[in-house]
Amino acid sequence: MAKHDHLEYEDAAQKKISSTPTLKGLAKIARDCRACDLWKRGTQVVFGEGEPNSTVMFVGEVPGDREDRAGKPFVGPAGNLLDKALAEAGIDRSKVYVTNAVKHFNWEPRGKRRIHKKPRTSEITACRPWLDAEIARLKPKVIVCLGATAAKVLLGPKFRVTQHRGEFIDSSLAPHVMATVHPSSILRAPDDDTRHLETQRFTDDLKKIAQLIPHDLADTKAPRPTSDAPKVSAVATENSLRGASAKSGAQVPATKTEPPPARHQRSPQG
Numbered sequence: 001m002a003k004h005d006h007l008e009y010e011d012a013a014q015k016k017i018s019s020t021p022t023l024k025g026l027a028k029i030a031r032d033c034r035a036c037d038l039w040k041r042g043t044q045v046v047f048g049e050g051e052p053n054s055t056v057m058f059v060g061e062v063p064g065d066r067e068d069r070a071g072k073p074f075v076g077p078a079g080n081l082l083d084k085a086l087a088e089a090g091i092d093r094s095k096v097y098v099t100n101a102v103k104h105f106n107w108e109p110r111g112k113r114r115i116h117k118k119p120r121t122s123e124i125t126a127c128r129p130w131l132d133a134e135i136a137r138l139k140p141k142v143i144v145c146l147g148a149t150a151a152k153v154l155l156g157p158k159f160r161v162t163q164h165r166g167e168f169i170d171s172s173l174a175p176h177v178m179a180t181v182h183p184s185s186i187l188r189a190p191d192d193d194t195r196h197l198e199t200q201r202f203t204d205d206l207k208k209i210a211q212l213i214p215h216d217l218a219d220t221k222a223p224r225p226t227s228d229a230p231k232v233s234a235v236a237t238e239n240s241l242r243g244a245s246a247k248s249g250a251q252v253p254a255t256k257t258e259p260p261p262a263r264h265q266r267s268p269q270g
């Protein structure tokens, strides 16, 4: 696409996103996204998934081979590890919303296998409006970044998961924001002992989330509203989309020692 066409495309795409009030609607229009070249590599878009009333959002990096085939996030080996750690922490996966910073699988061939390839900055930037729109529609109380890619996207390029994992970070994105390791990094541990230890640390981070809003996350079978109604005006959404990338900031945000009480109102960022 020529540069001019690209700008026109982006403008049109942005308008479509802004005028789509529900997560379901966003997932549908994302199928036609051509904002970067990854759509050509993947089988299908892998949009975020979960209850539209979820209070907690998990953000990974990019779908893998299994996710690409299934069209669902975190259903492969990393997803299995995430599911187990969530269960161990007392969090019902069906109560949370799970998504990725980039919505199309990126891979390179190795023999017959398709090997996950890290997304480029340009692809992460191109995909950002979808993530911003998901946050604006869901308005989660808690956002958990899984790994460095999600953490850098949402907390700024200087953020280091190695230094601040498991800490609650001041952010206008949600009342509580935390980054921890990506489950894939645990799967790559060099030996069983390390893997076991890292799984435990990961689970401990998730337990902090479970303590924050236990009733919202446990498998209590408590009745909850299920509508996918918009929770944010089109104007707020658009503002969030326009300003979010700039606001993600180059500074490492301040960390909080204690999780603050859950707030229900939203910041202007949506």
Ligand code: URA
Pocket (backbone or CB within 6 Å): 060, 061, 062, 063, 064, 067, 072, 073, 074, 075, 076, 078, 079, 100, 184
């Ligand atoms: N890794 C991710 O970051 N996301 C997925 O959906 C699967 C693996």
Ligand code: SF4
Pocket (backbone or CB within 6 Å): 030, 033, 034, 035, 036, 037, 038, 039, 045, 102, 103, 104, 123, 126, 127, 128, 130
């Ligand atoms: Fe669009 Fe994101 Fe897919 Fe690129 S990776 S085509 S920006 S949905």
